[in-house]
Amino acid sequence: MSRVLIIGAGGVSSVTVKKCARLPALFDEIYLASRTLSKCQALQDEVGSDRLKAVYSVDADNADAVTALINEVKPDLVVNLALPYQDLPIMDACLATKTDYLDTANYEPKDVAKFEYSWQWAYQQRFQEAGIMALLGSGFDPGVTNVYTAYAAKHYFDEIHYLDIVDCNGGDHGQAFATNFNPEINIREITQRGRFWENGEWKETEPLSVREDLDYQNIGTRASYLMFHEELESLVKHFPSLKRARFWMTFGDAYLNHLKVLEGIGMTSIEPIEFQGQQVVPLEFLKAVLPNPGSLAEGYTGMTCIGTYITGIKDGKEKTIFIYNNCDHAVCNEEVGAQAVSYTTGVPAMIGAALMLNNTWKKPGVWNMEQFDPDPFMAMLNEHGLPWHVLECEQSPFSK
Ligand code: NDP
Numbered sequence: 001m002s003r004v005l006i007i008g009a010g011g012v013s014s015v016t017v018k019k020c021a022r023l024p025a026l027f028d029e030i031y032l033a034s035r036t037l038s039k040c041q042a043l044q045d046e047v048g049s050d051r052l053k054a055v056y057s058v059d060a061d062n063a064d065a066v067t068a069l070i071n072e073v074k075p076d077l078v079v080n081l082a083l084p085y086q087d088l089p090i091m092d093a094c095l096a097t098k099t100d101y102l103d104t105a106n107y108e109p110k111d112v113a114k115f116e117y118s119w120q121w122a123y124q125q126r127f128q129e130a131g132i133m134a135l136l137g138s139g140f141d142p143g144v145t146n147v148y149t150a151y152a153a154k155h156y157f158d159e160i161h162y163l164d165i166v167d168c169n170g171g172d173h174g175q176a177f178a179t180n181f182n183p184e185i186n187i188r189e190i191t192q193r194g195r196f197w198e199n200g201e202w203k204e205t206e207p208l209s210v211r212e213d214l215d216y217q218n219i220g221t222r223a224s225y226l227m228f229h230e231e232l233e234s235l236v237k238h239f240p241s242l243k244r245a246r247f248w249m250t251f252g253d254a255y256l257n258h259l260k261v262l263e264g265i266g267m268t269s270i271e272p273i274e275f276q277g278q279q280v281v282p283l284e285f286l287k288a289v290l291p292n293p294g295s296l297a298e299g300y301t302g303m304t305c306i307g308t309y310i311t312g313i314k315d316g317k318e319k320t321i322f323i324y325n326n327c328d329h330a331v332c333n334e335e336v337g338a339q340a341v342s343y344t345t346g347v348p349a350m351i352g353a354a355l356m357l358n359n360t361w362k363k364p365g366v367w368n369m370e371q372f373d374p375d376p377f378m379a380m381l382n383e384h385g386l387p388w389h390v391l392e393c394e395q396s397p398f399s400k
Pocket residue numbers: 007008009010011012013033034035036039058059060061081082083084086104105137138139140141142143180181182183185293294341344345
């Protein structure tokens with residue numbers, strides 16, 4: 001019998017809960033906890049208490065509170081779909097209770113917009129000694145993009161040299177400005193300096209200053225901007241043959257103009273200010289006035305295309321392939337009442353959890369997605385709504 005405790009009840013969690021609920025053979029009992037109990041209850045009303053057994057309110061910043069909850073629920077696995085700030089307290093609670101752990105985004109401290117794996121990789125020995133496992137970054141990017149890379153390295157190349165991960169949202173939600181996942185985390189990520197790996201070192205660029213116009217399958221040409229993204233850090237570590245690794249994301253002019261104005265007037269700052277006798281973080285206030293990403297699904301048209309270009313050597317010859325998925329916002333809405341960005345994150349979280357619970361991906365320690373056999377994960381993507389395709393490219397689409 002398997003029992004999973006999901007923490008967080010936002011856009012991504014609602015997809016994971018619904019997908020897990022439809023798979024009783026893999027997830028016997030599902031439990032849900034988050035900061036706001038009413039959001040958990042609303043999800044329980046939707047999926048039914050026969051599948052979502054019980055809901056709880058918890059402050060996941062507090063490791064003792066999460067430990068008490070785990071002791072009450074006694075899950076086999078905790079799936080963290082709250083925010084990156086909660087990764088470490090939830091991992092501490094998993095250590096205290098000897099429970100397996102999974103998340104979709106790496107830890108970042110609330111007061112520094114800096115995300116890297118060092119904090120979570122530091123748990124490796126303690127997780128190994130406790131005989132428990134942590135699977136880091138089981139979303140789409142990170143997550144599926146790591147598995148695509150491992151799959152390409154296993155089946156298509158003798159050695160991989162160049163990696164370009166591309167993330168295009170070709171959808172239209174009809175809002176002047178909105179983010180597709182938690183606005184605070186999203187804006188912290190986008191406003192950072194760009195960073196990529198080349199010839200054994202990290203190179204930095206001004207935020208969103210490097211652009212390529214790339215043609216995306218079933219979408220068309222979109223302006224794509226070089227950014228740092230967390231999977232680059234683990235992929236260059238685990239595939240040392242990589243000479244260069246970059247990440248690109250598409251943004252429309254309207255989005256960038258709004259972002260520029262918001263940055264220019266200080267609304268994206270994470271430094272608290274004094275306002276009417278209270279300490280207010282401008283970015284947290286901005287999150288409160290922006291549309292909730294979970295609410296964008298209705299009327300959202302178009303699709304995403306997220307994938308991985310890989311160039312390497314096979315049988316002495318250089319070649320490039322592109323592995324990608326297209327995901328249609330309206331189809332996701334029809335299936336689970338979510339937009340494609342929540343869907344493309346929530347489904348891989350369910351798949352990672354399933355592979356841990358059925359012992360397919362199982363070893364004590366703290367692991368990134370590319371450290372496991374990609375084949376079972378790739379098979380489940382096809383079965384559970386995120387089919388992928390492999391294109392053999394005549395040449396890399398990047399100008400430099
Ligand atoms: P949301 O903001 O919609 O949901 C976050 C949930 O976590 C909310 O229910 C929130 O509660 C809850 N939460 C926040 N703080 C706490 C706390 N201290 N204790 C308990 N619960 C808390 O975010 P998303 O669903 O869009 O994103 C979820 C995660 O997925 C994020 O970590 C994000 O970075 C990651 N992500 C990963 C992607 C990938 O491809 N790997 C892509 C997109 C997202 P409340 O409702 O009270 O605010």
